[in-house]
Amino acid sequence: ENGQREDSLIQNDLSESFEEEVRAFLGDEEKLHLFDDLTKVNPVTTMTVLKCLQARYRANLFYTNAGCSLVALNPFQPISCLYSPELMREYHVALCPQDLKPHIFAVAEQTYRNVQKQMDPVNQSIIVSGESGAGKTWTSRCLMKFYASVAASVISPEGNQTVERIEKRVLDSNPVMEAFGNACTLRNNNSSRFGKYIQLQLDRFHHLTGASIQTFLLEKTRVAYQAPNERNFHIFYQITKGATAEERLEWNLPEGAEYRWLPNSERNLEEDSFEVTRGAMFHLGIDGAMQSNIFKVSRDT
Ligand SMILES: Nc1ncnc2c1ncn2[C@@H]1O[C@H](COP(=O)(O)OP(=O)(O)OP(=O)(O)O)[C@@H](O)[C@H]1O
Ligand SMILES: [Mg+2]
Numbered sequence: 001e002n003g004q005r006e007d008s009l010i011q012n013d014l015s016e017s018f019e020e021e022v023r024a025f026l027g028d029e030e031k032l033h034l035f036d037d038l039t040k041v042n043p044v045t046t047m048t049v050l051k052c053l054q055a056r057y058r059a060n061l062f063y064t065n066a067g068c069s070l071v072a073l074n075p076f077q078p079i080s081c082l083y084s085p086e087l088m089r090e091y092h093v094a095l096c097p098q099d100l101k102p103h104i105f106a107v108a109e110q111t112y113r114n115v116q117k118q119m120d121p122v123n124q125s126i127i128v129s130g131e132s133g134a135g136k137t138w139t140s141r142c143l144m145k146f147y148a149s150v151a152a153s154v155i156s157p158e159g160n161q162t163v164e165r166i167e168k169r170v171l172d173s174n175p176v177m178e179a180f181g182n183a184c185t186l187r188n189n190n191s192s193r194f195g196k197y198i199q200l201q202l203d204r205f206h207h208l209t210g211a212s213i214q215t216f217l218l219e220k221t222r223v224a225y226q227a228p229n230e231r232n233f234h235i236f237y238q239i240t241k242g243a244t245a246e247e248r249l250e251w252n253l254p255e256g257a258e259y260r261w262l263p264n265s266e267r268n269l270e271e272d273s274f275e276v277t278r279g280a281m282f283h284l285g286i287d288g289a290m291q292s293n294i295f296k297v298s299r300d301t
Helices: 002-027 029-034 046-058 085-093 104-116 136-150 161-181 234-242 245-250 274-283 288-300
Strands: 063-066 069-072 195-202 208-216
Touching (some): 002 046, 046 063, 069 104, 085 104, 085 136, 136 195, 161 195, 161 208
Antiparallel strands (some): 195 208
């Protein structure tokens, strides 16, 4: 009995001293935002980790390392200097990108270098995960922009046109995928209703030569059913709002008509731009006639 009592006294002492450590750590408020790697947080508790991330968010520091993973916080506002071509270059030419501030470009560059150095596994993968609205689609776009820029081919004597097209095509896949696969939900105006596996292919000089995208788990039910205050896929709103008078006639879409399957169409979103989708489809090699067929099919579904 005595032994047991001593054990529980020691336990109490330990948990009290642990709580004291947590309090001391959190008490040093001025320093919380300085933890740029969550593995340095001690003691590690949900509270200490979240408080550090909160302090960093308040200090406009949206990226934090967690060992070899990166935690990205959604700033919910445009932070242009965080994604400038200059910053991209800074990470690309850095002696050791991991020594710079935590950033998605550091992950992108490190992965690129692993491919260059033929590190095992030679094919590198980046997993972007998080809850709805966390910024996965945004992050994937950043990664693709980064590779389209740093893995861009050198100018060949015959001209750079083909290659330029490849890079542009890789980037233009995003607006097309999003128009047909994303919808406005309560959590995210541009919520992806599918998963995707994007493969960027490099030649032996580590220049972009192509890309393939596999999609999975597309929520097709959204076409026929939307929760209150949510919307159908962007493309339908783009067509009904952006078609020309001629196209309206051809596609049987009278101006101002209302559709039961297009709820909340009075909301005008940034994502409603038909022009952007069409421009991207052109660059992907889908010409006007084929586009028209696709939009007719979209109307019929
Ligand atoms: N780094 C960032 N800088 C500025 N805005 C951002 C950033 N990350 C995300 N956002 C904003 O948050 C919105 C939601 O992000 P995003 O669409 O990437 O979420 P998601 O994780 O893909 O969500 P879902 O699972 O619903 O598809 C974006 O449309 C954008 O407005
Ligand atoms: Mg998404």
